[in-house]
Amino acid sequence: MSEKPHFICQSSGESYPLESLKWQGAHGALLDLEHSNRLDLDAVKSSNDYSLWRYQSGMGLPKAISRVSFAEGFSPLVRLEVERQAVEIKLDYLFPSGSYKDRGATALISLAKHLGVNEVVQDSSGNAGAAIANYCALAGISCRIFVPANTSPAKLVQISSFGAQIELVEGSREMTAQAAREAAADTFYASHVWNPIFYEGTKTFAYEICEQRAWRVPDAVVLPAGNGTLLIGAYIGFNELKDWGIIQKLPKLVGVQASNCAPLYHEFHGLDPQSNQPTYAEGIAIAIPGRAQQMLDAVRKTGGTFIKVTEGEIAQALKEAISKGYFIEPTSAAVFAGLKNYLREYAGEGEEVVSVFTGNGLKSSEKIQKILKK
Ligand SMILES: *Cc1c(COP(=O)(O)O)cnc(C)c1O
Numbered sequence: 001m002s003e004k005p006h007f008i009c010q011s012s013g014e015s016y017p018l019e020s021l022k023w024q025g026a027h028g029a030l031l032d033l034e035h036s037n038r039l040d041l042d043a044v045k046s047s048n049d050y051s052l053w054r055y056q057s058g059m060g061l062p063k064a065i066s067r068v069s070f071a072e073g074f075s076p077l078v079r080l081e082v083e084r085q086a087v088e089i090k091l092d093y094l095f096p097s098g099s100y101k102d103r104g105a106t107a108l109i110s111l112a113k114h115l116g117v118n119e120v121v122q123d124s125s126g127n128a129g130a131a132i133a134n135y136c137a138l139a140g141i142s143c144r145i146f147v148p149a150n151t152s153p154a155k156l157v158q159i160s161s162f163g164a165q166i167e168l169v170e171g172s173r174e175m176t177a178q179a180a181r182e183a184a185a186d187t188f189y190a191s192h193v194w195n196p197i198f199y200e201g202t203k204t205f206a207y208e209i210c211e212q213r214a215w216r217v218p219d220a221v222v223l224p225a226g227n228g229t230l231l232i233g234a235y236i237g238f239n240e241l242k243d244w245g246i247i248q249k250l251p252k253l254v255g256v257q258a259s260n261c262a263p264l265y266h267e268f269h270g271l272d273p274q275s276n277q278p279t280y281a282e283g284i285a286i287a288i289p290g291r292a293q294q295m296l297d298a299v300r301k302t303g304g305t306f307i308k309v310t311e312g313e314i315a316q317a318l319k320e321a322i323s324k325g326y327f328i329e330p331t332s333a334a335v336f337a338g339l340k341n342y343l344r345e346y347a348g349e350g351e352e353v354v355s356v357f358t359g360n361g362l363k364s365s366e367k368i369q370k371i372l373k374k
Pocket residue numbers: 099100101127128224225226227228229230231283284329331332358359360
């Protein structure tokens with residue numbers, strides 16, 4: 001039976017229609033999305049829409065939705081030699097706002113527009129805020145973005161130039177999230193962590209990888225592990241393709257954290273938690289990921305692992321990527337460092353590995369200059 005997409009509370013199992021604008025369930029539990037849409041593979045194969053919206057048939061959104069879109073997505077998948085092995089890298093740093101967060105933003109702001117929302121609230125360490133502000137500008141929706149006081153100046157300029165109101169919050173990333181949640185009590189919370197619709201966008205990352213490899217699934221995918229918006233999205237996407245019989249197995253998902261802030265690495269490997277230190281990889285420095293359990297489950301169920309990388313390894317990986325012509329930001333370089341570790345220490349002979357450049361270096365050129373000088 002065909003069911004309209006709806007939210008499901010992870011704790012009580014209660015369901016809510018998308019029109020409810022809910023972003024949390026009973027007692028503050030997380031929501032997931034359920035839908036019975038199915039990717040129309042023939043339509044995809046004959047589509048001349050070279051954006052992530054070519055997969056709309058598989059996305060859990062209302063059929064009649066009108067898109068808030070820059071024809072984003074379907075990012076290049078390039079071959080690169082890393083640690084003397086051929087790997088493939090998705091160039092998600094080429095998105096309109098400069099990071100893969102646009103995958104989620106186009107899905108979420110399209111839904112907000114569809115439902116007649118005219119104001120949203122969001123919190124971010126920078127890039128998710130930039131993506132939401134970017135798509136709100138296109139949609140004509142006003143938005144307030146809560147960010148930690150130490151966010152990169154370039155990201156703040158990017159957010160405010162779209163007309164979004166910035167709320168600087170002193171203290172931890174968690175305090176920023178708390179302030180946004182309070183403000184969201186009576187508006188739409190366009191949260192990349194809480195709102196399940198964001199993952200309906202990020203899951204297209206998995207669809208694209210498979211289609212760009214002639215529907216052959218790789219053996220492993222190396223991803224950032226901050227809040228897990230790409231990791232969980234990828235897990236959902238690969239699982240759906242498997243459920244629909246389009247691919248036969250799941251790739252191992254490998255989550256990369258900075259050693260200076262690696263709660264999931266420690267939990268996954270049964271190690272004692274450690275206190276967190278600042279890191280070059282500001283975008284994955286998440287001390288308490290809201291969907292930690294889902295990230296751990298996704299990695300475990302695919303037979304993957306968590307890897308951590310030191311500040312020295314991040315700096316080295318940043319230099320290597322930029323010397324090859326890929327101007328990525330330090331957070332993105334952390335994933336590249338993790339890919340290098342994975343290839344050296346974990347990958348089997350002939351394993352087919354895909355990874356991603358997540359964010360554009362233009363967002364943090366001052367920081368990059370400092371790192372390259374070292
Ligand atoms: C958000 C972000 C990440 C981390 O993604 P999570 O969803 O938090 O795991 C990595 N790189 C860049 C450039 C980002 O913007």
